[in-house]
Amino acid sequence: MPRRLPGHLAVLITGLAMLLAAQPASASASRSAAAWTGTWAAAPSAVPASSTLAFEEQTLRQVVRTSVAGRGVRVRLTNEFGATPLVIGEARVALAAPGEPGGIRPGTDRPLRFGGRTSVTVPPGARRWSDPVALDLPAGADLTVSTYLPRRTPATTVHNLAYQHGWVAPGNVTGKPAVEPTATVTTWYFLSGVSVTGGPRAGRSRAVVAFGDSITDGAETTLGANRRWPDRLAERFRTDPASARLGVLNAGISGNRLLRDPRPPAGTPAEDYATFFGEAGLKRFERDVLDQPGAGYVVVLLGVNDIGQPGGPAAPADEEVTAAEVIEGHRRLVAMAHRHGLKAYGATIMPFEGDDLGFHTPEREAKRQAVNAWIRTGGVYDAVVDFDAATRDPAHPARLLPAYDSGDGLHPNDAGMKAMADAVPLRLFR
Secondary structure, eight states, rough: OOOOOOOOHHHHHHHHHHHHHTTTTTTTHHHHHHHHHHEEHHHHOOOOTOOOEESSEEEEEEEESSSEEEEEEEEEEOTTSSSSSSEEEEEEEBBBOOTTHHHHHHHBBOOBBBBTTTTTTEEOEEEEEEEOOOEEEEETTTEEEEEEEEEEEEEEEEEEEOOSEEEEEEEOTTTTEEEEEEEEEEESSSSEEEEESOOOTHHHHHHHHOOOOOHHHHHOOTTOOHHHHHHHHHHHHHTTTGTTTTEEEEEOOOOOSOOOOOOTTTTSSGGGGGGGGGGGGGHHIIIIISTTEEEEEEEEEEHHHHHHBSSSBBBBBGOOOHHHHHHHHHHHHHHHHHHTOEEEEEEOOOTTOOOSSSSSOOHHHHHHHHHHHHHHHHOOOOOOOOHHHEETTTEEEEEEEEBBOSSSSSSBBBHHHHHHHHHHHGGGGG
């Protein structure tokens, strides 16, 4: 009978094997890259010029919800919009302790290393994956990522609306089972991805990227409940044996437009928040979709802000778009996806008559209808996900069904998010 290795040696050997498998400098680079699948993601943005938030000698303890299981984990830190180096003194991952805000589950804490070191400096404009670490990570689990920031660190690269609680605590408490926070936050800072390997049907796992705006981001859903439509889709995958290999990555950014970066009119309140809307979908598609580990599919739900924002507080009136311009933007996304071997599914734009944001006019409704008709019948997307049909009021199709309306006429509530996820045909991913 072969001799059994001590537990700590087994973990070490497993970690070394994953580290070697992740190295790209060999003929097996493409195969090793495919072995990693995104289980969580957030699309980063810059912050407004008026932002003064900074951290110093503090630990950020941030929680993310996994979508697909794995036995090895990597974490991606980002300084893409920073003007100075991002210095991480220490970083660790652990499963969150149920019912203990900021607490971690005993026996699951793992130190992260970067090129073998426990600290890392991420240059301005860059992002960095950690080395692989052995951790049995279930699907649908809350993973805690703790990062210690020893130097004054302006909060320059963020995902503004996390719809999830995180905590800030003094000193380096990355390895503490519980922390005494000085602040509770609902933004993800310097964190943009978690990927796994060794999950169900290893080697065949793929990621579905949900690419969109606030409706994909989860606006108006219950804080901390993970009821965004991509979360609910991941739940469906977990209950379907044929889909359990699929990760779901949320690349939504509230306020995001397909065609243009934010350009709030000078002197308006939007100067203090529009930067959070992120770069134009066409610009960020490569980073937020094509570069995701294991990405095989993208569901695109973008265009309502292109149609509705111009002339309001966040975009000047001269950025009014035509339906043809929005359609051309979608064509370009599909072409990029296909060049990289992804299947692209077009999601119809949902109704917004009666909204509180001033988006709706009869002319803009005509644009929405024209874009949706092209998505359904244009034959450019590989398939259609008809969110419009799933959420509209049959008695008044230009409006959301009241049972799905969060109250602002634009964003669906928790029930509406579930209806959206239920409208996604699982056959598209088999």
